[in-house]
Amino acid sequence: MAGGSWDPITDKVRPGVYINFVDAATETIRGGDTGSVALAVKSYSGTATEKTFYSLEGTDAISNAIELFGEGNIKPIQRALKGGAKEVLVYTMPTLIDTAAYDAMYGALDTRSFNVFAFGGEFADEEGSLKTWVQRNRQEGKHFMVVTGSTESIDQEPANGNARSGDLEDDYIVNLIVGGIEEGENISSANEAAYLAGIIAATPINKSITYKKLDLEDVNKRLTNAEIKTALEAGSLVLVHDGEQVVIERGITTSGSKIRKERARQAIQTTLQQNISKMFIGKIDNNVDGQKALISAVKAYFETLANSNVITSNFSVDLSQDFESKGDQVYLDCYVTEVDSMEEIYFSIFA
Structure with a gap:
């Protein structure tokens, strides 16, 4: 035998x-045992230095994050971990965030493995190169999801969030257009993106995040039934308060495709590529x-x-x-x- x-x-x-x-x-x-979230952060006051990666996981993740980034700057990391990510891979942006800084960040991320990427906070005009980066990596055989969001003011105008979904239309990009309320404070969708990234990374690929309950008191913008339908048709991911709790209305990407479907495809392509290379190429x-x-x-x-x-x-x-x-x-x-x-x-x- x-x-x-x-x-x-x-x-x-x-x-x-x-x-x-x-x-x-x-x-x-x-999924949950291997889910890795990559975050780009711009606020840090601890021992961390710019243009550097830091990996946080395990029981010491929060204490290490405080030492590296300062206690007042770890919310994105906490949210990703709350979502269920096993590892949070943090990249520190430089003080001056311009096109060159974004290009350097994308180039650095090209050398790392992760399942979901999100900006750790509100970044201005980042979407211009985001879609190009995602598509280039897909063509080169690297597959991951991206979660993005907007500011509090844009969250109050769902039409603007839906327009952003159109600009970022792609099977691998998720655009959150509704934020949350935590401890009585309105949190923008851009800031909640890390939480959603953690949820996606932690969810097994044979499960959906649709109607998943979130640990939020409320949403920062309650949409009408008509607004929810319009948002879903635009490829926007919406959080709703169903009268009892906050849930994800439907787990979709900006192309309208299901997150579950795209993550399954990503996992199949990645696993086949890695294992066939190890087991067959040059050996059979x-x-x-x-x-x-x-x-x-x-x-x-x-x-x-x-x-x-x-x-x-x-x-x-x-x-x-x-x-x-x-x-x-x-x-x-x-x-x-x-x-x-x-x-x-x-x-x-x-x-």
Whole structure:
């Protein structure tokens, strides 16, 4: 019976391959155990220096944050941790925040791994390069979500927030247009973005954040039913007070796509890229046996995702019919369908 660590030379199609990808799939699905939020902050008065990364996690995260950034500047970090992020990766902006500073920040973030990014506070005119940065990374094979928001004054005019959603339309960007109330104080959506980023990072990819209860007293702007519908159609993420609690109306990106769906796609692409690189590239012959081993491993990974309701069970993995796999090149056609959550329930009651 095959088992243990996977040997790239022998037992190519036996359980060793399956075990490796089951482990990868399990790590992918959990979310909360691996959820990392990257924050850019501009206010710090402790030992932290500009243009530097600091990783905060574990029981000492808050005390370390106070030492690094000063007790009055750790709200974004606290909010990300409150949302459930395992790690908060903080990048310190320089005193002068201009185009060059944003470019330096984006370049630095390109070298780090994280699941969700948010600005730790209100940053002026940051969206100009944000969308370009997200799209460039996607083209280069790096996948993550971004959460952004606006100032308190803009939150009071949902049309302005919706216009911002249009400007930032993308499958990977979430635009929060309603802030919260904490301890009687109005908090802008830009400041609450870190909280939402933590929630997204901590949520397993087989779960939705729609109707998730938030630890807020109220929202800073209660929208009418018509305003909520308009916001959702614009791709805006809205917080509502349902009469008892504050909840996320619907977990969507600025493109209108579901966050659950996009995170599943991101996780699949990232996991396949990382694990195929480690296990197959340069290690397996490109012949019939090697191609079967590759297909078997990918199917095993998809099977685990299907068993956890990330994707449906009618997936397929086969050699491409359009491109010939020969030399050092292998082409696979993979078909998957993400599982959605119940978000609209209709009753017809006959009496």
